[in-house]
Amino acid sequence: xxxxATLIARLSNAQSVCVLTGAGVSAESGVPTFRGADGLWxxxxxxxxxxxxxxxxxxxxxWEWYSYRKKVIKEVQPNPAHYALVELxxxxxxxxxxxxxxxxxxxxxxxxxxxxxxxxIERSYCIDCSAFANDIVxxxxxxxxxCKHCGGLLRPDVVWFGEMLPEGVFEQALxxxxxxxxxxxxxxxxxxxxxxxxxxxxLEQGAYVVEINQEYTDLSxxxxxxxxxxxxxxxxxxxxALQHQ
Ligand code: BV8
Ligand code: ZN
Numbered sequence: 705x706x707x708x709a710t711l712i713a714r715l716s717n718a719q720s721v722c723v724l725t726g727a728g729v730s731a732e733s734g735v736p737t738f739r740g741a742d743g744l745w746x747x748x749x750x751x752x753x754x755x756x757x758x759x760x761x762x763x764x765x766x767w768e769w770y771s772y773r774k775k776v777i778k779e780v781q782p783n784p785a786h787y788a789l790v791e792l793x794x795x796x797x798x799x800x801x802x803x804x805x806x807x808x809x810x811x812x813x814x815x816x817x818x819x820x821x822x823x824x825i826e827r828s829y830c831i832d833c834s835a836f837a838n839d840i841v842x843x844x845x846x847x848x849x850x851c852k853h854c855g856g857l858l859r860p861d862v863v864w865f866g867e868m869l870p871e872g873v874f875e876q877a878l879x880x881x882x883x884x885x886x887x888x889x890x891x892x893x894x895x896x897x898x899x900x901x902x903x904x905x906x907l908e909q910g911a912y913v914v915e916i917n918q919e920y921t922d923l924s925x926x927x928x929x930x931x932x933x934x935x936x937x938x939x940x941x942x943x944x945a946l947q948h949q
Contacts, residue, residue, distance in 0.1 A: 705933050707945045714886050714912045716949050720798035722884035724902050728891020730809050732783040732936035739893050755864045767848035770860045774825055777807045786813035788939035800880035804899050806862045819877045821869050821899050823862035832856030881905040889915040891935045894923045
């Protein structure tokens, strides 16, 4: 895949860059995506799992699903896409990394300014007293653990469908999308809102918007460049091209 001279020029001169990542950025680490062929949703239905009512109806099923995902995440490492974003952050004066991923891999790779729109699977909190519980032993327990302060059910600190995004986080992401010179949309099917509105906001204000994804999405026909391919291959090539500037 050749990187366009326009993109290299835009990134070399950019004062402000905003990046939105989705499950496709963690795919090459071995973390299953949601909507791909072997995605998580092919086995489960989102409405059955990623929403509060599903949790109350069947806490064990939802907790088991998150325990499985936490186990996978514990065993994987960041991949070249994560590391390329760490490099990019060091080259751009104002760099904002907005992620829909809850796997914490951007932080493990060394990214600094991360906005986690959908929370983080490594944290849990009590549905009754909201006390956080980070030291959840990763046992194969089927039943969700209970809060040691009040005995309430613990839930993963992720944003479920129908739930508000963390206070202020989306607003910061919106600000970054509205002032960036270049917006990179990486490894996301761009179907979940309000995250998927960020590239549209960037387009609206005249940013140079580039999508890197393994398949075309609703965004592909609207962005300046839609690059088809593995983000773990293309992003390091982009960094290399910038270094030869
Ligand atoms: C909200 C939980 C306000 C955490 C998730 C009708 C129309 C529009 C919107 C709505 C609607 N009805 C309801 C809504 C709102 C709803 C929504 O957007 N629904 C959509 C699905 C229709 N949104 C919400 O409910 C949000 N909250 O709106 O609050 C509000 C409040 C109260 C009342 C009303 C409104 C909350 C959204 C958060 C939902 N939580 N998950 C978890 O368990 O992880 S969403 C879930 O999808 C994940 O969080 C994930 O982050 C997110 C997005 O998925 P992607 O990251 O894009 O992953 P996906 O598999 O889809 O795509 C991966 C892509 O990568 C693929 O295209 C693949 O080809 C590509 N790829 C794979 N490998 C590679 C690759 N590309 C490059 N290289 C590779 N190697
Ligand atoms: Zn409690």
